[in-house]
Amino acid sequence: MSIKSFAAKLFAQKVYNDTKKWSANPLSTQKKVFNNLITQAADTAFGKDHNFSEINNYADFAKHVPVRDYEGLKQYVDRAVAGEEDVLWEGKPIYFAKTSGTTSGAKFIPLTKESMPYHIQAARNAILLYIYETGKADFVNGKMIFLQGSPVLQEKNGIKFGRLSGIVAHYVPKYLQRNRMPSWETNIIDDWETKVDAIVDETMKEDMSVISGIPSWVQMYFERLQQKSKKKVGDLFKNFSLFIYGGVNYEPYRAKFENLIGRKVDSIELFPASEGFFAYQDKQGEKGMLLLLNSGIFYEFIKSDEFFTESPKRYTIGEVEIGINYVLIISTNAGLWAYNTGDVIQFTSKDPYRVIVTGRIKHYISAFGEHVIGKEVESALNEAMQGTNVRVNEFTVAPQINPKEGLPYHEWFIEFENEPDDIDAFALKIDAAMRKQNIYYDDLISGNILRTVVITKVAVNGFQKYMKSIGKLGGQNKLPRLSDNRKIADALNNKKL
Structure with missing residues (x-):
C-alpha cells in the first residue's frame, strides 16, 4: 500500500465519523445552519428589505421571505454583479458561476468565500466515504480525469466568473495535481469535439483509474477512445475502477457504458449545481444520495403537484415523507434565499436523509x-x-x-x-x-x-x-x-x- 493510499484511508475514517455526527442529528444541524444564515445576512440589502432582524424562527422566515426563482432575485444579483457590496451576502462574491436557461439570458450565481469550500469538500468526501466503505484506495495512485468546462475565467468589477466546473478546477489540491488530467492546455479548448479528441490523445497511454463527468459526455469520450484504440475502455485502462457522475440519471446509460468498458466498475453519484452541492452517494448498496444538511444550505420542500397552486405549503426537513416528489428550495451562504432550484427530488430514507433526483419542475x-x-x-x-x-x-x-x-x-x-x-x-x-x-x-x-x-x-x-x-x-x-x-x-x- 502506498503512502497516499494509507493517508486516504485515515482521512476517510475521520470524514466518516464527522458525517455520522451531523447526519444522526438532522433537525439540530439544519436549525444551526438556519440561525447562522440569518445572523450573517442581517445587515445585507436583502436582509434589511426582508426584516431579518425580526426573524427568530422558521415561521418568521417563511412569512417574510417568499419563494423565488432566479428572475425573482435578479434585481439583487444584478447589483452584486455591478460590484456593490453587502447585497445578498456579506461583502462581495468571490465568483459568479455563469449558467444559461432563464428568460433573461445568462444567470450569474454567486459563490462566496463561505460557500465555495463546501463545493470542494463535498466532492472530496464522496470519494473518501467510498474508500471507507469499500476499503479500496489504490485508485488514488492512478490518473484521474474530470471532464469539465474551461477553467479560463473572466473578470468584471473585481469578481471572476465562468462555468462552475471551470471554477472548481482551480481548487484541485496540490497532492492530486500530478494525477489530474487533462492538461491545462487541453482543458481550455473551447470547442467540445476538438477538446474530446485532445483528451483522447493525452489519456490513451496513461494509467487512468478514475473518470468523472456527465454520462452523456463521458460516453462520447469513451466512444472516441474505442474508435482510436480499437480496444474496450477497460482493456485500455487496466486499472480504471471508479466512475463518478452527476447531472443526469446513469441508469439509461449503464448498459452502453458496460459495453464500452467491457466490464463493470464501481460508481459514485453526485448532486452538484452552481447553487450548491446538495448530495452525494454515501453507500454503494443504498438507493439515494445523502442530503448534505451541514453545508451552509437550509432546505425547504414544496410538493411538486402543489407547486403551481396559489400558496403551496413549504416543508422543512422534519416534515418530509418518503416517496413524494418535492421541488427543492434552498437558502445558502452564497446569498440565495428561498430559491427555487427547479430540481424535483424524492426521499428514499429519513435515517439518514437520502434523496434521488426525479426531474425538473419545468421538464x-x-x-x-x-x-x-x-x-x-x-x-x-x-x-x-x-x-x-x-x-x-x-x-x-x-x-x-x-x-x-x-x-x-x-x-x-x-x-x-x-x-x-x-x-x-x-x-x-x-x-x-x-x-x-x-x-x-x-x-x-x-x-x-x-x-x-x-x-x-x-x-x-x-x-x-x-x-x-x-x-x-x-x-x-x-x-x-x-x-x-x-x-x-x-x-x-x-x-x-
Missing part, C-alpha cells in the same frame, strides 16, 4: 393532464430494455398533440446503439411500464384520449448535432429528458441534423 409532460416526470420515462425505458440486447445512446420525449391522423401520443425520440428486433413491440413495453407508474397516463390510454407510445429513431450522433446547433455541446450541458412542447422534437425532425 415534464402534462399536455393532457398526465403529469409525467423524468424519473418515469427513465424507469420505463430501463424496464423495456431488461433482458434484451437493446442499448440506447440518448433519448427525449415530447407530446404530439396534433397528429396527421389518429389519436395524440407521446413521441419518444431514441438514438439506439443496438435497435430492438421489433420496434413496435419495444414501444408497447415502454407504454406498459409508463402505465404502471402513472395512473393519469393509464387513464388517458384506457379512455382512448391518447394512443400508445410512438418511437422515432434518431440518427447516430443526432443528439450531439442538436446540442451543437443550439450552442450547448459538451461541458455541463444536459439534454432534457422530456418537455411539454415540440421545440426539441421539431429540431430533431429537421433532416439537416
